[in-house]
Amino acid sequence: MGGDIKDQLGRVVDHSLDAVMPAVILVNPQLGQNIGAACRAMLNFGLTELRLVKPRDGWPNPDANAMAAGAVALIETAKVFETTAEAVADLKYVLAATARRRELEVPVIGTGEVGAQLHAFARDDVPTGILFGPEKAGLTNEDVVLADAILTYPINPAFQSLNLAQAVNIFAYIWKSAEGTAPPQYFQKEISEAASREDLVRMFEHLEAELDAAGYFYPEAKTDLMKQNIRAPFVRAKMTEQEVRTMRGIIKAIAKGRGKARAIKDKEL
Amino acid sequence: MGGDIKDQLGRVVDHSLDAVMPAVILVNPQLGQNIGAACRAMLNFGLTELRLVKPRDGWPNPDANAMAAGAVALIETAKVFETTAEAVADLKYVLAATARRRELEVPVIGTGEVGAQLHAFARDDVPTGILFGPEKAGLTNEDVVLADAILTYPINPAFQSLNLAQAVNIFAYIWKSAEGTAPPQYFQKEISEAASREDLVRMFEHLEAELDAAGYFYPEAKTDLMKQNIRAPFVRAKMTEQEVRTMRGIIKAIAKGRGKARAIKDKEL
Numbered sequence: 001m002g003g004d005i006k007d008q009l010g011r012v013v014d015h016s017l018d019a020v021m022p023a024v025i026l027v028n029p030q031l032g033q034n035i036g037a038a039c040r041a042m043l044n045f046g047l048t049e050l051r052l053v054k055p056r057d058g059w060p061n062p063d064a065n066a067m068a069a070g071a072v073a074l075i076e077t078a079k080v081f082e083t084t085a086e087a088v089a090d091l092k093y094v095l096a097a098t099a100r101r102r103e104l105e106v107p108v109i110g111t112g113e114v115g116a117q118l119h120a121f122a123r124d125d126v127p128t129g130i131l132f133g134p135e136k137a138g139l140t141n142e143d144v145v146l147a148d149a150i151l152t153y154p155i156n157p158a159f160q161s162l163n164l165a166q167a168v169n170i171f172a173y174i175w176k177s178a179e180g181t182a183p184p185q186y187f188q189k190e191i192s193e194a195a196s197r198e199d200l201v202r203m204f205e206h207l208e209a210e211l212d213a214a215g216y217f218y219p220e221a222k223t224d225l226m227k228q229n230i231r232a233p234f235v236r237a238k239m240t241e242q243e244v245r246t247m248r249g250i251i252k253a254i255a256k257g258r259g260k261a262r263a264i265k266d267k268e269l
Numbered sequence: 270m271g272g273d274i275k276d277q278l279g280r281v282v283d284h285s286l287d288a289v290m291p292a293v294i295l296v297n298p299q300l301g302q303n304i305g306a307a308c309r310a311m312l313n314f315g316l317t318e319l320r321l322v323k324p325r326d327g328w329p330n331p332d333a334n335a336m337a338a339g340a341v342a343l344i345e346t347a348k349v350f351e352t353t354a355e356a357v358a359d360l361k362y363v364l365a366a367t368a369r370r371r372e373l374e375v376p377v378i379g380t381g382e383v384g385a386q387l388h389a390f391a392r393d394d395v396p397t398g399i400l401f402g403p404e405k406a407g408l409t410n411e412d413v414v415l416a417d418a419i420l421t422y423p424i425n426p427a428f429q430s431l432n433l434a435q436a437v438n439i440f441a442y443i444w445k446s447a448e449g450t451a452p453p454q455y456f457q458k459e460i461s462e463a464a465s466r467e468d469l470v471r472m473f474e475h476l477e478a479e480l481d482a483a484g485y486f487y488p489e490a491k492t493d494l495m496k497q498n499i500r501a502p503f504v505r506a507k508m509t510e511q512e513v514r515t516m517r518g519i520i521k522a523i524a525k526g527r528g529k530a531r532a533i534k535d536k537e538l
Contacts, residue, residue, distance in 0.1 A: 040435075041432070041435050043428045044424055044425055044429070044435070045423070046425045112446070154314070154446050155313055156314060161313070163306065163310070165435075166309075166434075166438045169438055170438065173423075176423045176424070177422075
């Protein structure tokens with residue numbers, strides 16, 4: 001953020017503005033009112049970085065301003081993206097706020113530990129963010145596999161329909177109330193060396209393009225699920241930049257030598 | 270709640286319905302939308318008992334129904350009261366959700382411990398509740414002195430304007446996420462012996478009537494503050510029913526013997 005923006009926000013936020021803090025990323029939000037209410041809740045607990053992926057009703061949206069109350073500065077500085085992948089490109093630790101997905105191998109983090117973990121990242125200047133899905137449908141699997149972990153709330157199983165702004169509100173509260181707490185035991189400092197999400201996504205696209213060319217994705221109906229299952233372990237691995245470069249070299253090498261490799265296989269096995 | 274209501278709610282809540290749980294008490298709420306959104310947030314985290322003190326726009330309110338989504342059962346079973354004192358009459362432990370009031374001697378409880386404490390009360394069948402004030406003005410001091418403790422959120426000091434439904438949402442989350450946690454060290458089990466809030470309020474009214482008759486409240490502009498300062502230590506003391514009876518006997522005795530007491534004082538001092 002530039003100097004002007006910081007000055008502008010400086011009037012309504014405390015000193016925590018200067019620190020790295022989680023970006024709140026609303027994916028395809030439907031109602032401007034919810035975006036505005038989310039801004040207000042964010043600022044109540046000191047969060048100021050809002051990102052929007054293709055808001056349904058376009059942007060800017062007067063409904064959002066109306067509900068943001070004193071938090072319009074967040075609306076004015078919100079960044080808008082075309083895709084979720086672009087919205088998380090510069091981040092090194094991404095959460096997905098959603099119920100657990102048993103079909104995806106994405107780890108689940110609890111509300112009791114996530115706050116301390118995010119503050120530990122913030123202290124190390126590791127950029128983080130959390131994805132919230134659209135009101136009706138929630139996050140797609142494609143969005144969720146961009147995340148290092150799923151954050152689930154201890155919600156009433158008989159009434160799980162949580163309003164978008166309320167979900168952001170609880171996250172913001174969790175963030176603020178964990179201020180100054182010790183990082184969880186298993187916290188891995190090495191994540192500060194991690195590749196950016198952008199590098200990872202490029203690696204995925206490279207790998208998937210090669211697999212596609214090789215006729216790997218069959219049947220077509222299962223392509224999305226297959227891609228998600230391929231992506232998940234790489235995200236989970238918290239690969240370093242060097243590892244991503246190595247991996248891309250491997251993909252390239254295999255793809256280029258494909259004819260040759262098949263010849264070897266045919267001969268030796 | 271009668272059998273029918275329980276059946277009706279039984280469809281949308283889990284088994285925790287059968288246990289005692291904190292009542293959410295909205296004092297003079299202004300917007301039906303906020304009442305409805307509060308209901309939805311309550312049910313998201315398993316809270317089902319809503320009480321309303323003189324809602325500004327009357328009751329029932331179609332705006333509330335519209336925002337409650339699948340939680341309309343809470344609206345239909347909400348209880349409406351004329352005064353805050355009546356709304357907390359049957360409760361034995363009452364919280365006030367508000368910023369700290371330095372002018373009142375009401376203890377402050379933190380968000381980190383309140384959940385465990387309320388669950389401990391619930392396990393002992395002690396009825397509890399939490400007061401939320403109207404959107405603009407918040408709780409009056411008169412409301413706050415009916416509470417055993419003030420609950421404050423770790424809010425951004427530079428932007429404290431928390432939406433009513435968001436405040437309820439965070440409380441509901443705190444309640445649910447503390448499920449199964451151990452009670453705080455200082456938890457006093459004796460509170461289950463405590464007098465009901467109704468008995469306490471009657472004692473206050475008795476005491477204040479006698480003080481009024483004695484010309485104690487002077488100047489009139491300070492009457493409210495004087496009353497609040499008198500009430501606070503009695504609430505804090507968590508008096509038993511027997512202690513309240515004793516106290517009322519004391520008030521009565523002094524009042525009846527006023528002339529005599531004054532005579533003694535005049536003579537002996």
